Amino acid sequence: MSLEKILLGTVQSGVQALYNQTFNENLIQFQKTKKEFDGDITLVTFPIVKFSKEAPHITGEKLGAFLLENSDLVSAYNVVKGFLNLSIVDTFWVDQLNTISETVNYGFSPSNGKLYMVEYSSPNTNKPLHLGHLRNNFLGYSVAEILKANGFEVVKTQIVNDRGIHICKSMLAWEQFGNGETPESTGLKGDKLVGKYYVRFDQELKKETKALVNAWVAETNDDQNLDEAILKLISAYQNNDESAQAGIFDKLSELAKNQTAIMKSAQDMLLKWEQKDPAVYKLWSTLNGWVYDGFESTYQAMGVDFDKLYYESETYLTGKDLVEDGLKKGIFFQKDDGSIWIDLTDDGLDEKLVLRGDGTAVYMTQDMGTASQRFLDYPKLNGITYTVGNEQDYHFKVLFLILKKLGYAWAENCFHLSYGMVDLPTGKMKSREGTVVDADDLMQEVVDKAKAGSQERGHLEGMSDTDKNNLYQTIGMGGLKYYLLKVDPKKRMLFNPEESVDLNGNTGPFIQYAFARINSLLKSDFKVKPVLKTVELHDSEREIIKLLIDFPQVIKEAGTELSPALIANYTYELVKLYNSFYQSVSIFKESDDEKINLRLNLSKNVGDTIKKSMHLLGINVPNQM
């Protein structure tokens, strides 16, 4: 039973005895005593004043005296305004520490029999993974681990975005300009090679677009086949001054894009792909194969994995049945051009397209299909969490609403783990402007930095080269993951390259270092036993025990909030307290064996908690660093 629960009963009988009142326990508010005051736990007496009809400090005094008299736990009290600060006997804290030590899997919940799916990553197969994907992957992986710690069985999954016009763009550019290049012939990772041709396509497209628009606006242009909107713009361009021309040129460029030869070829290729043209299919599977090899090595470096993969090329058609079904049920409606929509205006949203006029699937169609497929594949499935950026908030709001309207009870248990964009000090990442931070490059950089830092400090005598390299990996990746996970997922965050490889302060390596020091302590021959109740606690020891008591609650909250940041912040607090303790008391210079035992016992529990917390973030901890 928690301290608050135990005290609650005594407070209630106190109120009964003093004021002959019984009242709702919600009115009894406990909070942690702030560190500038004496005490361990504080009762806020303002709400009780309503019944006592006294000044808050009078009621505090009376209740304090009652508690001191009637509770074995309370050893002292003091009153500051409306706050009754209670000191709790050390035996209670020692007892708690022993309980924590004896609890198997302390902080983790037993299985609740529920199956949950966490979707994350879900990249396009036309370009390499970047910094944004790192936040996504680390978040998704961590949330999956946190849900497991809360008793769920979890299937980690992704939907691989392997089809569509953007995929055809890189295919086409490779075909036209690639000269048969392969990962082997160039030494490039597959995803990098394909990404290179995606960029190449864009360059060609820009070049052709510009040429086309220049031809349109030239005096000699007599192409009468252009549609009216374009002709209007051309005439506007020709009859305006230079300052207005730039804007018109941009508008024309937008229209011209789709009329360039290269874009038409790409669209043509998509059509052929949908018709399963053998040559196009072969090209598609070859390039995607390269990309998957590249991704595989990136995922490995990230330390993330998946239990089940879904491919858009396999699921994009399945949503159509749902649309047909919904149309019959009158949930959707058809417009004259054949396109199918849902009217969500009653729910405060818009009309939303669910199937194109030509009968092809849109994003929404596919996501409906994929969701339903997943519940078919896993009949026990309770819900899905989608780790997707917050620019898709509206999409998921609509998706879940549609699924609900289609009558799926499980739609209630689908959540969008919406996370904010990662900005750079220079602003937004833009692939077109080449400001994207590549995932592989960044991971390599942080590992290199960790290596340099470790070598400078030189605590690694007697370690093999393999172990050293693993350590650099652990520290570098630990720093990067911690950096991206310590911020509330919902919030947009700034990625500062300098800070991300920092090893001091609120960082992954700071926490790893505390673990390594604890590990070093525990290597002694001293045999750790349960702590005797008679031991007197140092302030820093008591504070650590108090924080350890919170661990299970933190894991629960991280689970309901889907927020690894809560775990990160908790661990940081714990490590700060531990470091302070480590500095202020000596362990092996202590003459009293019982105190040595207490301190090692405490250290071991802190170490275990650090390890478990970091595990929930996908971060490893080193025994030595």
Next chain:
RNA sequence: GGGCCAGUAGCUCAGCUGGAUAGAGCACCUCCCUUCUAAGGAGGCGGUCAAAGGUUCGAAUCCUUUCUGGCUCACCA
């Protein structure tokens, strides 16, 4: 224009289901390695919690309005 999200120290972030004098890290300035790993610790400097009203014994936290920034409202994904 409608909807959603955010605005806290020079910078990056906690705190937000209302409670005491708003906290960390970085940066800057002092100290501490003949104690177990100094990737550490102790301290200092630094705030109109975007602004104005309101509710309350009490507001960074809840409500209203305004300002600023972002995302979104595609027969793109």
